[in-house]
Amino acid sequence: xxxxxxxxxxxxxxxxxxxxxxxxxxxxxxxxxxxxxxxxxxxxxxxxxxxxxxxxxxxxxxxxxxxxxxxxxxxxxxxxxxxxxxxxxxxxxxxxxxxxxxxxxxxxxxxxxxxxxxxxxxxxxxxxxxxxxxxxxxxxxxxxxxxxxxxxxxxxxxxxxxxxxxxxxxxxxxxxxxxxxxxxxxxxxxxxxxxxxxxxxxxxxxxxxxxxxxxxxxxxxxxxxxxxxxxxxxxxxxxxxxxxxxxxxxxxxxxxxxxxxxxxxxxxxxxxxxxxxxxxxxxxxxxxxxxxxxxxxxxxxxxxxxxxxxxxxxxxxxxxxxxxxxxxx
Amino acid sequence: xxxxxxxxxxxxxxxxxxxxxxxxxxxxxxxxxxxxxxxxxxxxxxxxxxxxxxxxxxxxxxxxxxxxxxxxxxxxxxxxxxxxxxxxxxxxxxxxxxxxxxxxxxxxxxxxxxxxxxxxxxxxxxxxxxxxxxxxxxxxxxxxxxxxxxxxxxxxxxxxxxxxxxxxxxxxxxxxxxxxxxxxxxxxxxxxxxxxxxxxxxxxxxxxxxxxxxxxxxxxxxxxxxxxxxxxxxxxxxxxxxxxxxxxxxxxxxxxxxxxxxxxxxxxxxxxxxxxxxxxxxxxxxxxxxxxxxxxxxxxxxxxxxxxxxxxxxxxxxxxxxxxxxxxxxxxxxxxxxxxxxxxxxxxxxxxxxxxxxxxxxxxxxxxxxxxxxxxxxxxxxxxxxxxxxxxxxxxxxxxxxxxxxxxx
Numbered sequence: 001x002x003x004x005x006x007x008x009x010x011x012x013x014x015x016x017x018x019x020x021x022x023x024x025x026x027x028x029x030x031x032x033x034x035x036x037x038x039x040x041x042x043x044x045x046x047x048x049x050x051x052x053x054x055x056x057x058x059x060x061x062x063x064x065x066x067x068x069x070x071x072x073x074x075x076x077x078x079x080x081x082x083x084x085x086x087x088x089x090x091x092x093x094x095x096x097x098x099x100x101x102x103x104x105x106x107x108x109x110x111x112x113x114x115x116x117x118x119x120x121x122x123x124x125x126x127x128x129x130x131x132x133x134x135x136x137x138x139x140x141x142x143x144x145x146x147x148x149x150x151x152x153x154x155x156x157x158x159x160x161x162x163x164x165x166x167x168x169x170x171x172x173x174x175x176x177x178x179x180x181x182x183x184x185x186x187x188x189x190x191x192x193x194x195x196x197x198x199x200x201x202x203x204x205x206x207x208x209x210x211x212x213x214x215x216x217x218x219x220x221x222x223x224x225x226x227x228x229x230x231x232x233x234x235x236x237x238x239x240x241x242x243x244x245x246x247x248x249x250x251x252x253x254x255x256x257x258x259x260x261x262x263x264x265x266x267x268x269x270x271x272x273x274x275x276x277x278x279x280x281x282x283x284x285x286x287x288x289x290x291x292x293x294x295x296x297x298x299x300x301x302x303x304x305x306x307x308x309x310x311x312x313x314x315x316x317x318x319x320x321x322x323x324x325x326x327x328x329x
Numbered sequence: 330x331x332x333x334x335x336x337x338x339x340x341x342x343x344x345x346x347x348x349x350x351x352x353x354x355x356x357x358x359x360x361x362x363x364x365x366x367x368x369x370x371x372x373x374x375x376x377x378x379x380x381x382x383x384x385x386x387x388x389x390x391x392x393x394x395x396x397x398x399x400x401x402x403x404x405x406x407x408x409x410x411x412x413x414x415x416x417x418x419x420x421x422x423x424x425x426x427x428x429x430x431x432x433x434x435x436x437x438x439x440x441x442x443x444x445x446x447x448x449x450x451x452x453x454x455x456x457x458x459x460x461x462x463x464x465x466x467x468x469x470x471x472x473x474x475x476x477x478x479x480x481x482x483x484x485x486x487x488x489x490x491x492x493x494x495x496x497x498x499x500x501x502x503x504x505x506x507x508x509x510x511x512x513x514x515x516x517x518x519x520x521x522x523x524x525x526x527x528x529x530x531x532x533x534x535x536x537x538x539x540x541x542x543x544x545x546x547x548x549x550x551x552x553x554x555x556x557x558x559x560x561x562x563x564x565x566x567x568x569x570x571x572x573x574x575x576x577x578x579x580x581x582x583x584x585x586x587x588x589x590x591x592x593x594x595x596x597x598x599x600x601x602x603x604x605x606x607x608x609x610x611x612x613x614x615x616x617x618x619x620x621x622x623x624x625x626x627x628x629x630x631x632x633x634x635x636x637x638x639x640x641x642x643x644x645x646x647x648x649x650x651x652x653x654x655x656x657x658x659x660x661x662x663x664x665x666x667x668x669x670x671x672x673x674x675x676x677x678x679x680x681x682x683x684x685x686x687x688x689x690x691x692x693x694x695x696x697x698x699x700x701x702x703x704x705x706x707x708x709x710x711x712x713x714x715x716x717x718x719x720x721x722x723x724x725x726x727x728x729x730x731x732x733x734x735x736x737x738x
Contacts, residue, residue, distance in 0.1 A: 039470055098687050105694030108404070112618045115611055116686030123680035250607075254481075261474045303485045306478030313475055314463045 004291065005163035010144075011288045012280070017171040017240065019279020020178035024233040025256035026263070026271035027185060028091075028226030034202040034266035035222045036103070041114035042094055044253015045121035046227055050087035050234025051244045052128055054079040055136055065138045072139050076239075080177065083235040084228040091227025092220055100216070118249075125246035133245040136238050142170045170240060177236050181229060182272060189268060194221055202266065255282070258309050264322020273320060281305055360536055367525045377641055378524040384636035385531040386593045389538050391616040391632035392625060393585025396542060398614070399623035399700070400551060401578035402558030403464075404473040407480020409610040410460065411453045411583040415590025416600045417487060417494065418449035423504035428493045442506040442519075446591045453587020454580040461579030465572055480610050488602040499601025503594050506530065519595070527596055534592055538585055542625055545581065554578055612639070615686055620696055627698030634697075638685075639678060646674040 025047050032040045063075040094117050102110040147165040189195035200208040201218045209215050237252065238244050259278045263270025282305065286298040312320060370378050390412060397405045421427045422435050422445040429435050439445060460479050464472050487494045494500070508518040517526050545551050553574040556564035565571050594600050612635065620631020654669025674681075689697065 033470070037470075039473065098691065101691050102694055105690070106622075108398075108618055108622065109690045109694035112615060113687045113690040115615065116683040116690070119679040119683030120687070123677065123683065126676075254477075254607075258474065258478070261471060265470065299485070299489045303482045303489070306482050309478050310463060310475050313467055313471055317466045317468070317471060319471075 004288075005160040006166060007288060007291070009163070010166050011283045011286075013167060013171045014287075015280035015283030016276065017174040017279070018282055019276035020175055020182070021233050021237055021240065021275075022252065022256045022259050022279050023272045023275025024178050024181060024229045024236075025252055026259040026275045027182075027268060028230045029257050029260040030263075030265055030268060030271040031198075031222045031226045033260070034268075035198065035205075035219055036099070036110075037107075038099060038110045038114065039257070040099075040226070041111065041253075042117035042121060043091075043226065043230060044249035044256070045118045045125075046087050046091050046094070046249075047230040047234045047237070047252060047256075048125060048244075048246065048249030049090055049121060050083040050231030051238040051248060052125055052234075053086040053231070054083040054235035054238050055129070055134070055244055057082050058137055058139070063137070063139070076139060080232055080235050084231040087231025087234060088224045088227035091223045091230070095220065095223045100219075122246050122249070129244070129246070131246060133243050135243050138242060140170050140173050140239055142168055142242070144168055174236050174240050177232065181232055185225065185229065186268065188225070194218070198222060255305065258305060262309050262312055262319055264319030267319070267321050270319055270321035278305055281308065356536075356539070360532065364529060364532055367528050378528055380637075380640040382524065382527050382531055382596060383593070384633065384640060385528075385535055386589050386596075387613065387616065387636045388629055388632040389531075389535050389589040389592075390586055390613050391620070391628050392535075392538055392542050393582050393589065394613050395617050395623065395625060395628045396545065396554075396585065397578050397582035398617055399625075399628065400546060400558065401554040401575060401582075403575065403578060404470070404476070405582070405610075406473045406477035406614065407483075407610055408476075408582075408586055408613055409605045409607070410476075410479045410483035411457060411586035412590040412593075412609065413483050413487060413600075413602070413605040414456050414583075415449045415453045415587030416594040416605075417500070417590075418452045418587065419445045419591040419594040420500040420503050420600045422448065424500045424502045426495070426502060427500055428495075440504065442504045442595050445504065446588070446595070449591040450584050450588045453590070454584035456587075457580040457583025458576050460583075461576055464579075465575055477607075477610075480607060484602045484605045487605075494602075497602060499599055501599040503598045503600065505595055505598065531592060531596075534588070538588070539625065539629070542585070546625070550574060550577055615682075618696055619686070619689055621698035621700055622696055624696075624698050624700035627696055627700070631697060635682070638682070643675050643678045643681070650674060 025043065028043050028046070029040060032038055032043070057079040058075060061075055061078075063071055065072070067075075098113040098117055099110050102113060144166045145168070147167060189198060197208070197213045197218050198221065200211065201213060201215060205215060208218075233252075237248070241248075255278050256275065259274035260271045261274070262277065263272070263274030265271075282301055285296070285301040285304050290296045316322070366381070367378055369375075390408070394405065394408045397403050397408070419442075421429045423440050423442065424430065427435075430440060439448065460476075464475050467475060488497055490496075506519040508516040510516045517523075519526055519530065553564065553569045553571075556567065556569055557571055557574055561571055613632075616632040616635045617628050618631070619635060620629065621627030650669050650672065654666045654672075657663070657666030657669070693699070
């Protein structure tokens with residue numbers, strides 16, 4: 001079988017880029033779930049609102065692709081930070097308004113409230129920018145550049161004959177924004193006092209409260225972190241796809257949620273692993289697999305992703321990295 | 330002592346029988362009133378029959394989902410999958426453009442509405458078992474996401490396997506129920522335009538489903554479901570075969586969805602995958618939870634409220650809004666008047682729907698009409714002398730242990 005290595009690397013990089021995006025969103029699901037065991041259905045919409053806010057920021061600033069490089073870079077950083085703040089505030093606001101009152105309600109009540117919130121946010125988004133897709137200013141070059149790295153190293157040259165590495169600045173931008181955020185989050189959760197409090201709360205809320213941890217504040221911080229990551233993902237997704245729509249939260253949210261469950265919900269590393277896995281499956285199924293299996297295309301991607309999820313859960317019911325908890329009586 | 334126990338039991342039974350009789354009477358009177366609705370509709374010129382028929386289909390769906398979520402406590406986010414399967418099963422068997430009919434796979438006698446409906450009921454139940462089986466080991470939210478996955482895969486399959494399903498354009502010319510001849514040369518026919526007959530047909534189907542589901546709830550199987558819902562480990566140690574009971578919950582829950590799908594296909598006479606999006610599963614779940622999960626009558630009311638809002642009320646609100654908008658003549662508020670005149674409440678459906686869901690959950694987390702038994706189970710066990718709201722602690726451990734799809738037993 002003659003593998004198209006040029007194409008393979010191209011889809012690999014696209015997969016890594018979308019995977020890191022999904023991982024960012026999945027972390028928001030998993031952070032909240034780990035602490036209050038709530039599937040935050042509105043999380044995909046928080047991500048979407050981040051993208052909408054970033055669009056507004058860029059449009060208001062008037063920066064276009066013809067502006068100077070420094071201005072564009074500054075604008076990207078500014079819109080990233082603002083989108084993160086906006087989404088974090090939104091996420092905390094949703095928690096305050098809807099979920100906090102339902103902490104001791106039957107389990108399904110907050111879930112339904114979250115579904116209601118997601119409907120509300122989608123409708124607000126329609127008021128904000130209409131129901132049709134809109135394009136974002138093309139601030140980041142999206143043309144492919146060819147690099148001959150593969151030909152310069154003797155071993156690689158033998159393996160990948162006639163292949164080149166084709167990269168877009170855009171893919172590097174996505175990976176360059178998300179990876180530092182992932183590192184920052186894991187530093188926060190594993191190295192700071194607040195992070196320790198979060199992990200303690202996730203493990204045993206009663207015991208954590210008895211140790212003097214302010215549970216409501218800790219839950220609020222989980223929503224802040226999740227919202228900020230979703231906002232960042234929204235801003236990045238906006239420029240990555242060069243378009244936005246009020247429904248964009250649904251697809252990404254669904255994949256991210258799947259990623260969180262695939263990795264083992266409540267487990268941070270699991271969300272990242274699940275995110276990259278789904279990103280890679282997404283990109284290869286959309287483009288690469290069709291070369292080898294006739295009739296395969298993006299229309300089967302959804303089924304493939306959920307099929308893999310179901311298979312994984314059948315054999316590992318707590319996800320890839322989740323811990324098997326024995327039944328407690 | 331023994332005699333008092335016996336007489337107490339007797340009293341309990343007679344009270345219970347009286348209650349059941351009363352409830353039966355209420356249901357029959359309610360059904361009779363509903364059955365007269367088409368008369369009022371045409372007398373008052375409302376023209377809403379065409380909207381009520383799909384609403385009733387959703388009521389049946391909500392009752393079926395209540396079996397899975399409310400009785401057995403298995404959170405199913407992909408209930409629409411069985412609705413699709415039922416609808417397509419009917420289409421495959423009866424439409425002349427179906428691949429199976431063209432290839433002569435379907436015997437002649439199956440190519441009409443009633444046999445196809447009965448069979449699609451069974452087919453949906455079988456798929457309930459097939460899709461339910463891999464989820465048996467999963468708990469709580471893992472179960473939810475897997476069912477959600479099925480809810481995505483099944484409509485996707487019907488979109489993509491175009492050779493058999495004719496893809497996004499769907500299958501048309503699905504058989505309608507054969508006309509029932511009446512003495513005097515007249516007949517009861519079931520074309521889509523015969524809305525009176527369809528209304529009554531679906532009402533009958535709904536009452537039959539209601540009867541079966543209430544009987545199921547009181548059956549041995551129904552009691553096992555409730556036991557599993559409250560505490561799976563305790564139920565298993567009491568000798569309940571949890572695997573079997575859960576599979577039955579999936580199969581029976583799915584069967585009602587397939588049933589509703591098949592009847593719906595006969596009514597609209599065309600199925601295409603876009604009718605069955607994820608939001609349908611969510612709306613059915615919202616109906617169940619809004620009404621009061623586990624309480625079948627509450628679920629019916631919840632389904633009627635959401636269904637009528639979705640299909641009737643939102644449209645009906647446009648008229649008063651425009652009327653009001655035209656009457657705002659005061660200059661500083663002219664923008665508001667303009668907005669109201671040009672605005673359509675129909676497009677705000679989901680905004681209002683979302684607000685209502687959030688508000689109702691905050692005000693009545695157990696739904697509008699919570700099941701009495703469940704309410705007692707969730708907040709009860711007061712024997713230890715403490716009540717559920719002891720102080721304002723952050724949350725109550727006992728409530729979390731009694732949670733609906735609890736992972737902690």
